Amino acid sequence: MxxxxxxxxxxxxxxxxxxxxxxxxxxxxxxxxxxxxxxxxxxxxxxTNPKLKAHRKIASEKWISGDHISVKVNIQFHSWVPFVWIIVKDGWHRQTYFPRFQTTFQYEYLIKNSQRGKYDSEGLQIVIKDLFGFIRKKVKVKSKLQFIVYPEPIPITEWKNIQSNWEDSDHTSSLRNYESTQFSGIRDYNYGDPMNRIHWKMSAKSNKLKTKESEISVDHKMMIFLDANQKGENFNTSSFETAVQIAASLIRYGKNQRFVMGIVSNNLEQYNDSLTSSFKIQQAYEFLATVIPDGEMPLYETMSQQMKKINKDMMNMCITTDLNDEFINTCLFLRKQMRKINIVFIYESKVLNIKHRKYIKSLEEMGCHIELVKSHHHTQKQGGLKHGA
Missing domain, CATH: 4.10.860 (DNA Excision Repair, Uvrb; Chain A)
Incomplete structure (x- = not known):
């Protein structure tokens, strides 16, 4: 042109x-x-080859879904020819600026209602135009920006059915928790760490939050099963986003209560990890920030396969939007093996239909604890996708 x-x-x-x-x-x-x-x-x-430098800055590298993320952009522009228009673009925003004779300008924009996922941008695309509009130059400027948005937690302390199972006297021996006053070390703060374990003196010295690691003996055991099967009868995007939030909330709750934990998902890569350290827990949070419902294996098949590998005293938390005959039969088979089955069932309709009520009654009769959670994401888009620019 x-x-x-x-x-x-x-x-x-x-x-x-x-x-x-x-x-x-x-x-x-x-x-x-x-x-x-x-x-x-x-x-x-x-x-003319104008010299451009750009720098972007955000307040933190870790956010919660729904946050408004403020991005500050600083542009340095050097050219002896007057370019009147400058258009700055990345994957999340477009800004038009008229620099006149300024060599440095800055602006700020918001990523509103951020969705969970990894945000990764290598740089900016800057378009400059001359006074008469004859020349239009495209320049790519390096300005790396990375951050992650975690799912928003849900207060699970209100789940009375699940709480009663954890407090059941029949399982008292497996629910004891011994926490020493001795500390095994200090590490960087991770999402979900309780505030009372922050080492404020070291945080002030390093200008970065630090957490105290306690010497703890734990008997709590919990395995989380996240249903990411996109072919489920009742699957929809909003309910899956709620399921991811619940999984993240359970991990945070278990971490604060010093549980021994693991997480399994029937997504395409068949994620399976034991959360035996703070690093592993952080990896699980990152998995939940990026997981998408791309699985093809039903949750009941994943449960049957994985529970063969874990101890019977493990409390199994199954998060799903799909109740069917195969799932009920699998739970019955596992209960006969003395497996502890807790189910978090996510529904979107105003009231449960007759079929779901029948399934829930069957699960309760076989000794499964059930928590009903109504999906509250009515219009939210699917999270977990990688947002690049």
């Missing part, structure tokens, strides 16, 4: 020069000189 403009101006200039040489006259030569100046300006601007 730019070459066509230059060819067009050259043709007009050549025509004007030819006319002036053949006919002469004040008006003809005035037109030729004017076009010569315009052609000279065009060539100079085209050959």
């Amino acid at each position: 730019m070459n066509l403009k230059m060819i067009f101006i050259l043709l007009i200039w050549a025509s004007s020069l030819s006319y002036s040489l053949l006919k002469g006259g004040y008006s003809a030569w005035f037109m030729t000189y004017s076009l010569s100046l315009l052609l000279f300006y065009f060539i100079i601007v085209k050959l």
Whole structure:
């Protein structure tokens, strides 16, 4: 496009020069000189290579879904040719600026109602235009920006059915928790760490939050099963987002209560990990920030396979939006093996239908503890996708 403009101006200039040489006259030569100046300006601007530097800054690298994330952008622009328009773009925002004779300008924008996921941007695309709009240059400027948005937690302390199971006297021996007053070390603060374990003196010295690691003996055991099967009968995006929130909330609750934990999902990669350290727990949070419902295996098959590998005293928390005959039969089979089954059932309708009520009654009769959670994401888009720019 730019070459066509230059060819067009050259043709007009050549025509004007030819006319002036053949006919002469004040008006003809005035037109030729004017076009010569315009052609000279065009060539100079085209050959100009402006120097651009950019820097983006956010307050934190870790956010919660729904947060408004403020991004501050600083642009340094050096050119001896006056470029009037500057358009700055990344994957999340577009800003038009008129620098006049300024060499540095900055602005701030918001990523509103952020969705969970990893946000990764290598740089900015800057488009600059000259005074007459003849020249349009695209420049890619390096300005790396990375942050992660975790799912928003849900207060599970209100789940009386699940709480009663944890407090059941029949399981008292497996629910004891011994916490020493001795500390095994200090590490960087991770999402979900309780505030009473923050080492404030070290945090002040390092200008970064630090957490005290306690020497703890734990007998609590919990395995979380997250249903990420996209082919489920009652699957929808909003309910899955609620399921991810519940899984993150259970991990945070278990971490605060010093549970021995693990998490399994029937997503495409068949995620399975034992959360035996703070690093592993952080990895699980990152998995929940990025997981998408791409699984094809039903949750009841995943439960049957995985429970063969874990002890019977493990409390199994199954988060699903899909109750069916196969799931009920699997739970009955596992209960006969003395497995502890807790189910968090997520529904979206105003009231449960007759079929779901029947399934819930069957589960309760076989000794499963059930918590009913209504999906509250009515219009939210699917999270977990990688947001690049």
